[in-house]
Structures are given as structure tokens and as C-alpha cells.
Amino acid sequence: MTSERSYDVVLLGATGFAGELTAEYLAGAVPPGCRWALAGRNENKLADVRKRLSERNPACADLPLLHADSTDEASLRKLAESTRVLITTVGPYVQYGEPLVAACAAAGTDYVDLTGEPEFVDRMYLRHHETAVRNGARIVHACGFDSIPYDLGVYHTVRQLPAERPVTITGQVRTNASFSGGTYASVLTALSRPRQMADAAKQRRRVETRPENRRIHTPLGSPRRDHGSGMWLAPMPTLDPRIVARSAAALPEYGPDFTYRQYAAVKRLPVLVGGIAGLGALGLLAQIPPARRALATVRAPGTGPAEQDRAKSWFSVRFTGEAGGQQVQTEFAGGDPGYDETAKMLAESALCLAFDDLPSTAGQVTAATAMGSALLERLRTAGLTIRTLP
Numbered sequence: 282m283t284s285e286r287s288y289d290v291v292l293l294g295a296t297g298f299a300g301e302l303t304a305e306y307l308a309g310a311v312p313p314g315c316r317w318a319l320a321g322r323n324e325n326k327l328a329d330v331r332k333r334l335s336e337r338n339p340a341c342a343d344l345p346l347l348h349a350d351s352t353d354e355a356s357l358r359k360l361a362e363s364t365r366v367l368i369t370t371v372g373p374y375v376q377y378g379e380p381l382v383a384a385c386a387a388a389g390t391d392y393v394d395l396t397g398e399p400e401f402v403d404r405m406y407l408r409h410h411e412t413a414v415r416n417g418a419r420i421v422h423a424c425g426f427d428s429i430p431y432d433l434g435v436y437h438t439v440r441q442l443p444a445e446r447p448v449t450i451t452g453q454v455r456t457n458a459s460f461s462g463g464t465y466a467s468v469l470t471a472l473s474r475p476r477q478m479a480d481a482a483k484q485r486r487r488v489e490t491r492p493e494n495r496r497i498h499t500p501l502g503s504p505r506r507d508h509g510s511g512m513w514l515a516p517m518p519t520l521d522p523r524i525v526a527r528s529a530a531a532l533p534e535y536g537p538d539f540t541y542r543q544y545a546a547v548k549r550l551p552v553l554v555g556g557i558a559g560l561g562a563l564g565l566l567a568q569i570p571p572a573r574r575a576l577a578t579v580r581a582p583g584t585g586p587a588e589q590d591r592a593k594s595w596f597s598v599r600f601t602g603e604a605g606g607q608q609v610q611t612e613f614a615g616g617d618p619g620y621d622e623t624a625k626m627l628a629e630s631a632l633c634l635a636f637d638d639l640p641s642t643a644g645q646v647t648a649a650t651a652m653g654s655a656l657l658e659r660l661r662t663a664g665l666t667i668r669t670l671p
Contacts, residue, residue, distance in 0.1 A: 287363045288316045289635045293349055294370035295319040296326040298585040299395060302624035303370060304330055308338045310628060318345035320360055351377040361388040366635045368627060369394050373470040374401040382409050382420060389416035391634045395627055397427030398471050399520045403481035406645045414644040419651050423524055424630040425623035429648055430598045431521040431543060432528055433657055434613035436649040439535050441669055443605035447538035453512065453546040456596035458618050469576055472567040492530050498540040499526045513553040514544035528649035536604060591617035610670040629659045
């Protein structure tokens with residue numbers, strides 16, 4: 282039984298850039314009596330992380346260090362069986378993530394990660410969702426900037442609108458943030474596998490149950506100017522709208538006919554054009570093995586923006602929702618999105634699964650489906666802005 286396990290929460294990947302930030306957040310956020318541990322393949326590096334944590338919080342001096350290696354399935358099974366909730370920051374997930382998902386699904390262990398990789402999420406659904414359902418595990422992908430602000434931002438927006446009416450929501454994303462080597466590696470991996478990504482999505486559509494008598498749409502849209510805000514908008518073909526769609530399919534309060542569009546918003550047209558062109562060029566070069574290898578050296582995994590740079594970073598996602606002739610505007614916003622706030626979102630997601638009174642769910646589920654209002658309140662308390670605009 283999960284109540285008999287040694288730990289409430291274990292973090293795998295604490296020696297990486299995002300992982301250490303998550304460990305730092307947990308060190309200050311775990312409730313009294315929480316049994317938590319760090320896991321990884323290099324005990325010396327884990328000990329260094331623990332030492333830095335203990336300088337911030339002396340209670341971390343005796344934090345358990347557990348051996349686990351993403352290439353050693355036996356160690357991952359042992360790890361999954363030792364804890365109630367397992368956090369992983371080890372990516373790219375399509376390369377390293379599946380053995381841990383399999384171990385958690387088999388052990389009935391709740392799981393959260395930072396992935397923004399659609400192929401990985403779809404393949405994990407196809408291969409491990411049913412096992413997780415049988416064993417009561419909640420597999421919750423994308424619990425960082427991918428895709429908490431969008432998933433919970435839409436969830437909050439829907440709750441401000443009339444019930445049982447068709448709902449249309451548009452999200453506009455703005456940020457000035459930089460990215461780490463790990464994020465860059467995940468993006469490059471995804472861009473190099475368009476055929477595999479499309480194949481995984483197609484297979485999932487064949488088997489996934491759709492809600493009866495309800496329609497869910499996430500059209501891509503096209504670049505345009507929003508005359509209300511004056512911003513230039515570019516559609517975002519990311520994992521986020523897919524996560525929102527799965528929450529909408531699982532939760533009847535999203536209405537009988539739900540539509541969501543998501544855009545990156547910038548002030549100047551040249552920035553929009555340059556961003557689209559740059560991403561397109563990166564996607565083409567990622568198809569060529571020598572070019573992909575060269576691109577992979579641009580940013581090394583385990584590196585990321587310095588603390589003083591992250592302190593200047595911010596993000597804002599503004600949602601416009603319409604239903605039953607009423608319109609509402611909401612915002613989900615915070616500081617550095619990819620690292621400081623992502624560590625916060627990931628850690629609070631794990632603590633929410635471990636300690637909060639939540640709906641009964643199992644299998645691959647979204648944050649909104651599994652945690653909903655409880656996680657919203659946790660993130661507000663932790664300092665993120667989630668509000669309805671006047």
C-alpha cells in the first residue's frame with residue numbers, strides 16, 4: 282500500500298539545472314513531517330546538492346540520497362515502489378522517460394514531470410495508461426511552464442463563465458525569458474521527429490475514448506494582429522492546447538462545445554516574423570543528422586540562465602473567454618517561467634498529489650483533471666498571479 286512506503290515525495294534529477302531549482306523549492310515548501318528524498322545515479326553530485334540545500338535549510342542535512350539510473354530499470358522499479366509521488370526532471374523524455382513511467386504505472390505511484398514533448402505524452406498513454414488505471418497511479422505530465430499556466434488558466438476561466446453553454450477561449454502568451462540546455466535539447470529532439478510525433482498522435486486518436494454528446498476543438502489559427510490589445514499573434518503548435526483539450530474532454534463543466542486557441546503575443550511584427558522564420562529553420566536543420574549534432578552543441582544540458590537573469594524574467598498568459606453572450610478576461614502570470622516558476626509549479630503539483638484531498642482519478646490525467654482547484658490555490662499561495670481581470 283502507498284501509505285506503507287518509505288517516502289511521500291522523491292525527486293529524480295536533482296543534479297540537473299531544473300532539478301536543483303526544484304529541490305531548492307521543496308526544501309522550503311515541504312510541510313512538517315513530509316518524508317522526501319533526492320535520487321540520481323551519481324551519489325557524489327547528489328551529496329553536493331544536499332550540502333547546498335542544508336545551507337538554506339539545516340533540516341536537509343540528513344536528506345536521504347537514493348540511487349537510480351534512467352538506464353537501469355531495476356533501480357527505477359525499486360525507486361517507484363519506495364514513494365507515494367515521484368518527480369522527474371530527466372529529459373529529453375522521449376529518450377530517457379519511459380522506464381520511469383512504466384515503473385510508476387506498475388507500482389501504483391503518482392508521477393509528475395516537466396515534459397513539453399507531445400510524442401512522449403502520446404506514447405506513454407498508449408503503453409502505460411491502462412496499467413496505471415489498474416494500479417491507481419496518476420501519471421501527470423507537463424507540470425511546469427508546459428503546461429500548467431494554460432491548463433489551469435483555462436480551468437479558472439471556464440469557471441467564470443455560464444454553465445452548459447458553448448465556450449470559446451483564446452490564450453495570449455507573453456514572456457521575456459531565456460531557456461536552459463535541457464529545454465533546448467527537448468525542443469531539438471521534438472523538431473527532429475515530426476513523423477514519429479504525428480504517428481503517435483494518430484495512434485492515440487484511434488484508441489482514446491471521446492466524450493459523448495460534447496465537442497472539443499483546438500484549431501491552430503493563423504498569424505494575425507489583435508486589434509483589442511494591438512499585439513501581433515502567432516499560433517503555438519505546442520503540447521499546451523492538447524493538454525487543455527484533454528482536460529476539456531474529461532471535465533463536463535467545459536461545456537457542450539469547447540474551443541481553445543493559443544498564441545504567442547509580441548508587440549512588433551518583425552519580432553513575430555523572425556520568430557516564425559527561426560523556428561522553421563531550426564525544424565528543417567533538425568532533420569539533417571550532421572546539422573542536428575552541430576545544433577546540439579549550442580547549449581549543453583545542465584546549464585541555464587543565471588539567477589540575476591532569471592530575476593528579471595516574467596511571463597503573462599491572458600485568456601479571453603466567451604459563453605452564453607458573456608465575456609471574461611483572466612490572467613495567469615509570474616516571474617521566470619522556465620525555471621523558478623516551473624520549479625514551483627512542479628513541486629507544488631507533487632505536494633498536491635501527496636497531501637491534498639483530490640478527486641478520484643487514475644491513469645494518464647492532466648493537472649486540471651487530477652488537481653484542479655486545489656493546485657490553483659497552492660499556486661496562488663506560492664505567489665503566482667491567477668486572477669479575473671476587471
